[in-house]
Amino acid sequence: MACVGVPDEERARPQRLEISIVLYLNLSRAGHDDDLSMSINYENVYNKIRAVAEQRPRRLIETVAEDVARSLLDVFKVGRVEVEVRKFILPRTRSVAVRIIREALHP
Secondary structure (H helix, E strand, O other), rough: OOEEEEOOOOOOOOOEEEEEEEEHHHHHHHHHHOOOOOOOOOHHHHHHHHHHOOOOEOOOOOHHHHHHHHEEEEEEEEEEEEEEEEEEEOOOOEEEEEEEEEEEOOO
């Protein structure tokens, strides 16, 4: 849930967003050894995404996507992230969405 929308009245109430992500990192050792410590804690990823989305009102889902991408790249040290934010607000449409791809600045 997040307060997102161009009109003030749309941002006044939280609305449901669907946020999908793809994280790019080397998990071959985790998969080969079945070793959780070599993987990523997906609950922590979920909690970070939720905290970012709920952090403050925004006018654009593009801003939500940018904020989520930046946060995931910084906190989880992944090499690349794809973030899709889907909003269910317009009549006669299932949803509207934006998808971005961002890469880490760190090596």
